[in-house]
Amino acid sequence: MNRYYYSSEVRDFLKESSNSILGRITDQNQFELTIQQKNAWNHQIEVLKQSLNNFPDAHLFFEYTIPRMGKRCDCILVCENQIFVLEFKCGASEFLHADKVQAIDYALDLKNFHAESHHLPIIPILVATDASAPFPQNLTFSDDKVGNCLLSNKDTLTTLIQESNDAQKESPSVDPHTWANSSYKPTPTIIEAAKALYRDHKVDAISSSGAERYNLTKTAEFIDQVIADAKASKHKSICFVTGVPGAGKTLAGLNLSTERNQVDKGEHAVFLSGNGPLVSVLQRALAEDRRNREGESLKAAKQATSSFIQNIHHFRDDYLADTSAPIEKVVVFDEAQRAWTREKAAKFMKDKKQVADFDHSEPAFLLEVMNRHGDWCVVVALIGGGQEINDGEAGLPEWFKALNEMGEPWKVFYSPNLDSSEHTQEYGLEELLPAESTPQEDLHLSVSLRSFRAENLSTSINLLISNRSKEARQIIENDLAKYPIYRTRDLNLAKIWIRNKQRGSERIGLIASAGAKRLVPYGINMNVSIEPEKWFLGDASDIRSSDFLELAASQFDIQGLEIDWSIVCWDADLRYHKNQWTHHQFKGSKWQKRNKEIDQLYLRNAYRVLLTRARQGMVIFVPEGSDEDRTRTPAFYDGTYEYLGECGITELADS
Numbered sequence: 001m002n003r004y005y006y007s008s009e010v011r012d013f014l015k016e017s018s019n020s021i022l023g024r025i026t027d028q029n030q031f032e033l034t035i036q037q038k039n040a041w042n043h044q045i046e047v048l049k050q051s052l053n054n055f056p057d058a059h060l061f062f063e064y065t066i067p068r069m070g071k072r073c074d075c076i077l078v079c080e081n082q083i084f085v086l087e088f089k090c091g092a093s094e095f096l097h098a099d100k101v102q103a104i105d106y107a108l109d110l111k112n113f114h115a116e117s118h119h120l121p122i123i124p125i126l127v128a129t130d131a132s133a134p135f136p137q138n139l140t141f142s143d144d145k146v147g148n149c150l151l152s153n154k155d156t157l158t159t160l161i162q163e164s165n166d167a168q169k170e171s172p173s174v175d176p177h178t179w180a181n182s183s184y185k186p187t188p189t190i191i192e193a194a195k196a197l198y199r200d201h202k203v204d205a206i207s208s209s210g211a212e213r214y215n216l217t218k219t220a221e222f223i224d225q226v227i228a229d230a231k232a233s234k235h236k237s238i239c240f241v242t243g244v245p246g247a248g249k250t251l252a253g254l255n256l257s258t259e260r261n262q263v264d265k266g267e268h269a270v271f272l273s274g275n276g277p278l279v280s281v282l283q284r285a286l287a288e289d290r291r292n293r294e295g296e297s298l299k300a301a302k303q304a305t306s307s308f309i310q311n312i313h314h315f316r317d318d319y320l321a322d323t324s325a326p327i328e329k330v331v332v333f334d335e336a337q338r339a340w341t342r343e344k345a346a347k348f349m350k351d352k353k354q355v356a357d358f359d360h361s362e363p364a365f366l367l368e369v370m371n372r373h374g375d376w377c378v379v380v381a382l383i384g385g386g387q388e389i390n391d392g393e394a395g396l397p398e399w400f401k402a403l404n405e406m407g408e409p410w411k412v413f414y415s416p417n418l419d420s421s422e423h424t425q426e427y428g429l430e431e432l433l434p435a436e437s438t439p440q441e442d443l444h445l446s447v448s449l450r451s452f453r454a455e456n457l458s459t460s461i462n463l464l465i466s467n468r469s470k471e472a473r474q475i476i477e478n479d480l481a482k483y484p485i486y487r488t489r490d491l492n493l494a495k496i497w498i499r500n501k502q503r504g505s506e507r508i509g510l511i512a513s514a515g516a517k518r519l520v521p522y523g524i525n526m527n528v529s530i531e532p533e534k535w536f537l538g539d540a541s542d543i544r545s546s547d548f549l550e551l552a553a554s555q556f557d558i559q560g561l562e563i564d565w566s567i568v569c570w571d572a573d574l575r576y577h578k579n580q581w582t583h584h585q586f587k588g589s590k591w592q593k594r595n596k597e598i599d600q601l602y603l604r605n606a607y608r609v610l611l612t613r614a615r616q617g618m619v620i621f622v623p624e625g626s627d628e629d630r631t632r633t634p635a636f637y638d639g640t641y642e643y644l645g646e647c648g649i650t651e652l653a654d655s
Helices: 010-015 018-028 035-051 097-113 157-166 176-180 190-198 211-233 249-259 276-294 298-305 312-321 342-353 362-370 396-404 457-465 469-479 491-501 532-537 597-610 635-646
Strands: 006-009 059-066 071-079 082-089 122-128 150-152 236-243 269-273 309-311 330-334 377-384 411-414 437-439 485-488 508-512 563-569 574-577 580-587 590-593 614-621
Touching: 006 010, 006 018, 006 176, 010 035, 010 059, 018 035, 018 059, 035 059, 035 071, 035 082, 035 157, 059 097, 059 176, 071 157, 071 176, 082 097, 082 157, 097 122, 122 157, 150 157, 190 249, 190 276, 211 236, 211 249, 211 377, 211 411, 236 249, 236 396, 249 269, 249 330, 249 377, 269 312, 276 298, 276 309, 276 532, 309 312, 312 342, 312 362, 330 362, 342 362, 362 377, 362 396, 457 469, 457 597, 469 635, 485 491, 485 635, 491 508, 491 563, 491 614, 574 597, 574 635, 580 597
Parallel strands: 082 122, 122 150, 236 377, 236 411, 269 309, 269 330, 330 377, 411 437, 485 614, 508 563, 563 614
Antiparallel strands: 006 059, 059 071, 071 082, 574 580, 580 590
């Protein structure tokens, strides 16, 4: 299937009748053809016939598909050695910021994910056909050769293209057919992925075409077979899926819950997560996307989309009151190792729900609920390593304990990568496994796809947190050339840098440990909670949004989510002193040591999460402290700042 609705050399486009061009475009259109869309295409054809006479050798594409965004760019003009992204607003009399952002986003998507665009200049142009003639504009390029968004009306497009071409005469011309059909390797954010999957896109259309896609596809195929076998033989199965940080476990789970939500075939599926911010952000994003596409109210859109992704605690509470089998036959539990222990679940149910006799861990209760099915069901448990950041999280042993105590046997399929201490704690895997357990390599996602700029980011951060500075430095200096990481003592400088990096709809933000209680003098108050929906989805004019750079998200807010560029604000709760980490918490008016090993692990994992949230780059802000404040003396921070330098992270001022 073509990525575009229309393709032609400009010389042939100029000769072809407008009706013929429109007919070829509409023949490729798979959606309802409205009179507004037909008029828009007619208007674009008219403007382009008027504007492209000087460029007969150029090549024109209408409605070029951008799969990651689930949209199509109005027009692409491949002209000599440049790619022009033309976003038309027919009849518009002004240049709106949102329209500029859209044009820039298309250009950035091609630059980052379209193979033949990586080395080419890409120039976004917003064409508001009825706007007044724009003021004189200078074309400038960022380091990656993406130009600033130029503004045009129906009469000035020729001049803009000509001036841009004159500035790029040195480079060889681009073959338009090679360009158009080159590989497209998108890496969506989890928000983009959820929206695309909900719109019935397939996971292989929104994931890279290399090892990442193969990895995800093999995992999906194996779980599909487990579901088919369970349904045919009427038995119950559970799959334990592992993956390196950022490998797409959540993406795999979302894909499964959409693919298997086949109500007509008795295959209700749901994605469950105990990560409250993740659920609320994804639910809101899906609802807003549906509202914009369907023209319905936000309330109606929320009702339509909420069953796709649910909070695991709401699911638990619903089936505590209702003792029947759930409607769902396929359930995906995200971050299953973070489900609550019996003690924490019992305390919560007693204190918050007035249920005095609750005596199950979350894994035990959730499995009991699914076991109510008389015929078949499948549970998929997504397991993350190094992600435990809060007390009362049961870990993997509690799942196996619950399975071993079930009244009837379940078939267990597990990733061999479960056999590590971070998953099994003090136990050996053989001690935990039920009788009918089968290892399966396809249940491990081994390729990170969170940051398309740095596949080895998570590895370098693990080494940094593990006090292995030489190994971390080797990766940071040699493998992260396209992923800038800087350190600074100046928060304002960090904000200037990150704002200059932001383009289009890219998100920036401040993030810090929930225990970073002495960043208040720098304007960062971790006692003030963010509203996740507003922080991740609000625009830059909203003081609650991440882009405003005023409110910082904690590890609890941002785990499982991501932004493009981050400022990681490092406080004195985790300090590097005398060649090792020391762990602290602020109580009352002073710092106290964290002595429990599990509390120390949670803190290190908190920083591990914070340092892997940015897709494109980050600045680490470590305060200088103050000799006049005993709660933030320079000695609390200097060792950490120096250690980051030993790991190969250069100073922002040096850049």
